[in-house]
Every structure is written in C-alpha cells, then in structure tokens.
Amino acid sequence: MTTREWTVEESLEVPLPPHAVYAALADVRRMKDWSPEVIWVWPRGDRFVGVNRKAWWVWFATCRIVVADPGREFAFDNITFGLPVARWGYRLTPTEHGTLITEYWIDHRRQGWRRWTAEMLGLLFTGTPAPRRAAHNRLGMRQTLRRLDAACRAAV
Numbered sequence: 001m002t003t004r005e006w007t008v009e010e011s012l013e014v015p016l017p018p019h020a021v022y023a024a025l026a027d028v029r030r031m032k033d034w035s036p037e038v039i040w041v042w043p044r045g046d047r048f049v050g051v052n053r054k055a056w057w058v059w060f061a062t063c064r065i066v067v068a069d070p071g072r073e074f075a076f077d078n079i080t081f082g083l084p085v086a087r088w089g090y091r092l093t094p095t096e097h098g099t100l101i102t103e104y105w106i107d108h109r110r111q112g113w114r115r116w117t118a119e120m121l122g123l124l125f126t127g128t129p130a131p132r133r134a135a136h137n138r139l140g141m142r143q144t145l146r147r148l149d150a151a152c153r154a155a156v
Contacts, residue, residue: 005134012145059125084108
C-alpha cells in the first residue's frame, strides 16, 4: 500500500512578470480557462463558488481567499458544507525570463468525523477516492499550468 500524499506541488516558468501573473490568477473567474475541472466561477468579495466537472460528476466548491499577496502568492481554502477540504495556491518567483509559478494543493481532510465526512462527500461529488486525489490533482495541475503558460505567451 502506498503512503497517502497530503501535499502536491507542480511548477512551470512563464514569460510574464510576477505582477501580471498574479493579476490573472487573482481574477478567479479565469480559473475555468485553465483548470481541467472548473467550468464556472461566481466571485463574491473574498469568497467564491466554483462549479467543477469530471466526466459525469458535477460539484460545487465554496472557497475563501486566504492569501492575496500581489506578485508573490495567491491561495484559497476549499470548504464543503463547512468542512475543510483543501488549500489551493500559487507561489510566484521572479526569474530571469519571467515567473516561476508553483501551484500547490494541501489536503485538509485529516481528523476524525470531519475527515471521514469530507472524504465521503469528495468521493460522492468527484468520483475520486481521497487517497487518489493527490495523483489526480497532480495531473490537473500540470494541465492548468500548461494552459496558463499558453495564455501568458499569447499576452506577450
């Protein structure tokens, strides 16, 4: 049996300065342009609801922005029915040719009945068992970063 991954990170360099990348990421409505799962986003202040789809599974994610550091980091917590699920974020590091974007995911489903309930809801909504979510997210993050890179290159 493999050890469960609780954190995933993927990185890619893009040809835009950090402030421009941050501006794109902080406009959460654009997540649907990059993410392979997000199909719609409704922002409301420091919170937003994302509607996601994988195959025939469709679910919503209630999110709260927890880090908004222009040019450096943007992150949000995903909460389902009041239960902590995960943190998604982007760290931005200036490079000689643009910005290194590191997308990260931290699984918050860790303790007791809250963990069990969030994991069951996750399986019901997404069809992906919690122990396999990290591997699934890693693939999605790679696709997200490639799409974000393409958008950045088109903007140059």
